[in-house]
Amino acid sequence: MVIPSAGNAAGAAAAYAARAGLAAHVFMPRDVPEPFLRECRAFGAKVTLVEGLITDCGRQARALAEKHGWLDLSTLREPYRIEGKKTMGYELAEGFSWELPDVIIYPTGGGTGLIGMWKAFSELEELGWIGPRRPRMVAVQAEGCAPIVRAFHAGEEFASPWENAATVAAGLRVPQAIGDFLILRALRESGGTAVAVSERELVEGARELAFLEGIYACPEGGATLAALKRLLFQGWVSRKERVVLFNTGSGLKYPGT
Numbered sequence: 672m673v674i675p676s677a678g679n680a681a682g683a684a685a686a687y688a689a690r691a692g693l694a695a696h697v698f699m700p701r702d703v704p705e706p707f708l709r710e711c712r713a714f715g716a717k718v719t720l721v722e723g724l725i726t727d728c729g730r731q732a733r734a735l736a737e738k739h740g741w742l743d744l745s746t747l748r749e750p751y752r753i754e755g756k757k758t759m760g761y762e763l764a765e766g767f768s769w770e771l772p773d774v775i776i777y778p779t780g781g782g783t784g785l786i787g788m789w790k791a792f793s794e795l796e797e798l799g800w801i802g803p804r805r806p807r808m809v810a811v812q813a814e815g816c817a818p819i820v821r822a823f824h825a826g827e828e829f830a831s832p833w834e835n836a837a838t839v840a841a842g843l844r845v846p847q848a849i850g851d852f853l854i855l856r857a858l859r860e861s862g863g864t865a866v867a868v869s870e871r872e873l874v875e876g877a878r879e880l881a882f883l884e885g886i887y888a889c890p891e892g893g894a895t896l897a898a899l900k901r902l903l904f905q906g907w908v909s910r911k912e913r914v915v916l917f918n919t920g921s922g923l924k925y926p927g928t
Contacts, residue, residue, distance in 0.1 A: 672696070673736050674744040675728035677780065677841040678707040679920050680752075684744055685714035696741065698728035703841055706924040724836055725780075725845055746781040747850045753787045760791025763915065764801055771806050773912035776898050778891035778919055779810035779819055779865075780845035782854040789857040806915075808863035810854060811898040813838035816846060817867035819854055824865065828852055839928055840873055840890035842919060864907065872897035874928055881922065890928060892918025 673696040674684045681697040688695035695716035699707065700723060711718050721728045729745055736743035747753065764771055771792065777785045785808060795801045812820050815837040822830035830851040838844050848854060858865060868876075877893025880886045895916040902908040922928075 672742040672744050673698070673732045675699075675725055675732040677725050677844055678703055678924065679842060680744075680746075681716070681718075682707060682710040682714070685711045685716035688716065689714040696732070696735065698732045700724055700728060700841075700844075704925055704927060706926065707841070710924075726832075726847055746783055746848070747786075747853075753783050753790065756784045756787030757791040757794075758787075759784060759917070760788035761795070763788070764792075764795055767913075769801055771801060771804065772915045773806060774809060774863075774902075774908055774914040775806045775917070776809040776811060776895040776902075776914065777917045778840070778843060778894050779812055779854060780842045780848065780891075782810065782819070782848050782850050784917065784919070785810060785857060786850050786853045789853075789861070805861050806863075808857050808861040809898060809902070810858055810863070810865040811894045812865070812867050813840055813843045813873060813894065814867045814869050816844050817865075818846060819848065819851060820865040820867040822851065823855055823858055828855065830855070838873075838890075839870055839925070840894060841925075842889070842891045843894065864902075866898040866901055868894050868897040868901065876900075877922055877928070880918070886918065887922040888918040889920035889922050889925060891920060892916070 675698045685695045697711050697716045697718045698721055701720040792805055810819050816833050818830040818833040833846040836844050836846040873890045873894035876896035877888045877890050880888040
């Protein structure tokens with residue numbers, strides 16, 4: 672199998688490939704933090720570093736998948752990742768005794784987690800386990816790479832590519848998400864919104880989660896706390912509402928921050 676990734680997806684794919692005895696080929700941006708590379712190589716994956724962003728990695732990965740007949744695990748080019756990520760929605764519903772929270776704030780790069788949860792909620796209603804009420808979904812991005820935020824507030828159906836994408840949060844440095852229209856649809860159908868936060872805000876958010884909650888979050892997770900503070904200040908979120916923030920990785924993988 673082959674996968675382009677900014678970090679966590681590559682590590683997960685490499686781990687499962689090792690367990691299944693499959694060859695894993697990983698394409699990552701050259702400037703990805705070192706712990707992501709070490710993790711993939713420890714699992715036996717062949718890692719190729721690419722000059723550029725995850726979109727550049729994707730082009731090389733797809734070309735080799737077609738040439739060699741490899742399974743392409745790029746975001747939304749196979750069914751398995753979104754089916755796996757939708758279980759976050761199941762677990763959330765179970766954890767809230769089958770009554771969903773008011774707001775979900777999710778760090779959004781490729782956006783499969785947000786798309787997967789939205790799919791899960793529809794399935795849960797079809798099963799009769801929850802009613803029609805849905806959380807307001809919030810996509811959070813970094814100011815240095817915010818194509819979904821820009822498209823949402825412009826009322827667009829698709830997000831145009833973000834030029835010169837730059838952020839310390841590797842998982843948010845996705846200049847063009849293939850599932851952009853699905854992300855935007857979920858935000859609008861839920862009555863949600865999209866927020867871009869600064870580098871300082873997302874790093875301080877991660878630090879605050881560690882200091883106050885004992886959660887050593889990645890910068891992507893820190894971005895959700897920064898977004899919550901912004902939305903509380905604006906009055907978009909009430910202090911009486913139940914809000915869930917998603918952290919998508921460990922701060923240990925970001926020694927540079």
